[in-house]
Amino acid sequence: MNEQVINIKDVTKKVSTGGKSNNLEILHGISLTANSGEFLSIVGPSGSGKSTLLHCMSGLSKPTSGSVNILGIDPYKLRPSKSAVFRRTQVGFIFQSYNLVPALPAFDNIVLPLRLSRKKIDKEKIYQLLKNINFNANPNNFVSDLSGGERQKVAIARVLVSNCKVIFADxxxxxxxxxxxxxxxxxxxxLTEKGVCVVMVTHDIEMAAKTDRAITLRDGKLRKILDNPNAQDLFDALSEEKK
Ligand SMILES: Nc1ncnc2c1ncn2[C@@H]1O[C@H](COP(=O)(O)OP(=O)(O)O)[C@@H](O)[C@H]1O
Ligand SMILES: [Mg+2]
Incomplete structure (x- = not known):
């Protein structure tokens, strides 16, 4: 029933730090799979490579080496037009930087992917969802006028209405x-109970403890995989790393 929807193998990422030979490897050979209906969390200290890993595994940033497969597709081999459709319809992103269009109202940001895919927009449903997530601003306000918290809720609402099968959240x-x-x-x-696979980066141990599986990262390396993690195990795994 639960099929594999993400499979990454030996993913490394090097970034250029200026100059000819100044390549810094920030992810070192990470392999990982995730299934439909699974809630996976990625935890680790600041700078451990969590965002970089999420970007590589979600099709946003091509790894330097290794392979990425989402829903049977290598997102880095898609032609640009197909890639845009894939990102809009199959995978959803909640970014640390929100990635909203500041010059559009909150509501329009939420329905943008639906409009681009010519899907029906159920206004009532979206207003109800905004109510459910305690969105307290006016949906007609421009994103540029919203607080950080309200912007984050807009980014979340946009993913929640999109019906994608895999969600990446930083x-x-x-x-x-x-x-x-x-x-x-x-x-x-x-959503995971409806079969969606959610991959979430967090530094909140309590929250990671409520996911199905947690992986810990340190200095760009995958350190531990914890099934049905509890807060104490996560805390121990992370503090062990500090020694
Ligand atoms: N484009 C880049 N150029 C140079 N260094 C980078 C770049 N992107 C990330 N890094 C470095 O790689 C490490 C991991 O970054 P990141 O994935 O953002 O970590 P996290 O999300 O866990 O805080 C950090 O030390 C960061 O400074
Ligand atoms: Mg980050």
């Missing part, structure tokens, strides 16, 4: 108060 609750964070987590959990 610290999705980072800018939120704990009540809103719990609500968002609950909605992501509901």
């Amino acid at each position: 610290e999705p609750t980072g800018a939120l108060d704990s009540v809103s964070g719990e609500i968002i987590f609950g909605l992501l959990r509901d």
Whole structure:
């Protein structure tokens, strides 16, 4: 029933730091799989490579070496037109930087992928969703006029209405108060129960403890894989790393 939807093998990422031979390797040979309906969390200290890994595995940033497969497709081999459709319809992203269009109202940001795919827009449903996630601003306000927390909710709402099969989220609750964070987590959990695969970067141990599987990263290396993690195991795994 639960099929494999993500498979990355020996993924490395080098970035240029200026000059000819100044290539810095920031991810070292990471292999990982994830299934439909699975809630996977990626935890690790700041600078350990979490965002870089998420970008590589989601098709946004080509690894220097290694392979990436999402839903049977190598996203780096798609032609640009197909790649745009793939990103819009099959995978969803919640970025640390929100990636919203500041000059558009919140509502338009949420329905943008639906409009581009010529899908039906159920206004009532979207207003209800915004209510559910405690969005307290006017959906007609421009994103540029919203607070960080409200912007994050717009980015989350956009993914929640998109019906994609895989969701990548980078610290999705980072800018939120704990009540809103719990609500968002609950909605992501509901999606996994419907078969969506969610891959979430977080530094919140309590939140990672509620996911199905957690991986810990340190200095660009995958260190531990914890099935049904609990907060104590995660805490131990992360503090062990510090020694
Ligand atoms: N384009 C880049 N050029 C140089 N260094 C980078 C670049 N992107 C990331 N890094 C470095 O790689 C490491 C991992 O970054 P990142 O994936 O953002 O970590 P995390 O999300 O865990 O905080 C950091 O030390 C960061 O400074
Ligand atoms: Mg990051």
